Amino acid sequence: MEPKRHIGGSFEELVEIMKKLRAPGGCPWDRKQTLDTLKEYVIEESYELIDAIDSRDEKNICEECGDLLLQIVFIAQIAAENGWFDVQAIIESLCDKLKRRHPHVFGDLKVRDSEEVRRNWDMIKLQERESKKEEPSRLTGIPRSMPALLRAYAIQERAAKTGFDWEKGNLDPIWSKIDEEIRELRKALDEGNAGEVKEEIGDLLFAVVNLSRHIGVNPEEALQGANEKFSARFRFIEESVEGKGRSFDEYSLDELETLWQSAKKAQRTKGRPILDG
Incomplete structure (x- = not known):
């Protein structure tokens, strides 16, 4: 039985393998890739990992985690070749962020429950955006490339944290909103306005996502x-x-x-x- 390798050594081996694949004389396909061409693989591998998790196939989960990790190492290597950053910078940045956003673990802050942890996390993120001179909106950072249902859910969740939300436990106004959107969609269809039909379909879906969120169902x-x-x-x-x-x-x-x-x-x-x- 082979002795278990140290995690640091295994990760360094992975980084070196990627360097060799991208180096002159390496793999033609790997050398051809760019950040843009890798985007589809990042998405594909993420969904394959989700499928593996849903199937509870431990071996497949492990394999798909590796495939997703490969994309990060791939991106880091391309970035390093362009003099932007390397995988070490990614890891260091992540470690710093985790410590900074968990002051109740790595600092002296006391918290009562997970909800307070989430509020502190959001406040720290907002402070980080302000320090970077980024858009201070609480909706900043929600990727436009997310699946639309998930993005609608995320947008509503962010807005709800400010108090801009329907009253918890009272679904009546949400049902009324859905009924309103259906009426508006019917009206747009009757008038034959294609632009408004598309808009009203979106409004109806957004309202249904709101309902799913309030009853604790992930719409995606x-x-x-x-x-x-x-x-x-x-x-x-x-x-x-x-x-x-x-x-x-x-x-x-x-x-x-x-x-x-x-x-x-x-x-x-x-x-x-x-x-x-």
Whole structure:
């Protein structure tokens, strides 16, 4: 059995491997990459890690963590080649930030609970932005590239911390807002105004995200669950159609609806989503 390597040595080996891949005579593909071309891989690896976590596959979680870490090391190497910063600077900056934002652990500050920790964290972030002469808005730092549902959720959460929010425990005004947005969407559709229709769809989705936030449901996870449920039921329909030797074109909408109801019944009977195969 090989002795376990020290974490510092393993990380240095990873950094050296990346340097070699990017060096003259290294890997043509790795040498070709830029910060812009790596963006899609950062996103892809992040979602693959989330899938692994959802599946509770320990081995896969470990592997996907490595794939995501690789993207950070890759970016650091490109930055180092341009004289901007290196992986050491990333680590040092992160260590400093963690200590600075946890004064209740690395300092003398006393806190009562996790909610007070979050308030202190937000206040420290605001102070950091002010010291850097950055936009002081509490919405600063929410990435525009986030999935829209998650970004809406984050924006609402930030606004709520200032007190700009519906009263907790009272869903009536939120339901009223959703009803209002539906009426406005219907009006825009009736008037045939494409620009307003798009805007009202956005307003309706934003209002639904607000509802999900108030009842403690992550809207992104909820929609992903709906996607999976629909996909499983649609696969059931496909298998039913294929099993009878007919094409989709030969089925009426009523017949497909009957198959859909069968898929729902089968799903309820199993007590879990219908899987492929």
